């Protein structure tokens with residue numbers, strides 16, 4: 001199990017060698033990242049939690065398609081009534097890593113993840129997607145009572 005730390009450079013790195021040399025059609029696996037309950041700013045958890053991620057990486061020409069399924073049961077306080085409950089977070093994302101990237105001049109096209117063409121830090125892709133897709137408000141079913 002990996003522990004998430006804002007200062008850690010690498011979280012879970014996959015070597016693309018077997019894909020590059022056509023030894024396999026795809027790479028797949030899973031990993032868990034341990035988060036301290038106070039690690040994520042804006043998320044009010046009453047306990048530490050573990051993010052589970054299943055990844056698949058395929059090669060298409062000079063690009064690599066990374067599919068992630070991110071699952072975590074978040075031990076959080078309801079934003080409205082402060083009740084403790086488990087919020088199920090489940091997200092499927094696809095990211096494209098390419099070595100033949102052309103910069104078009106628009107800032108939103110800037111390549112976000114550092115890519116050397118041989119390794120992908122799927123752990124970092126997972127963490128970035130997890131944090132940026134958290135809902136701004138986490139509410140249990142108290143509204144319906």
Ligand SMILES: [Zn+2]
Pocket residue numbers: 078079080081082083139140141142143
């Ligand atoms: Zn509530």
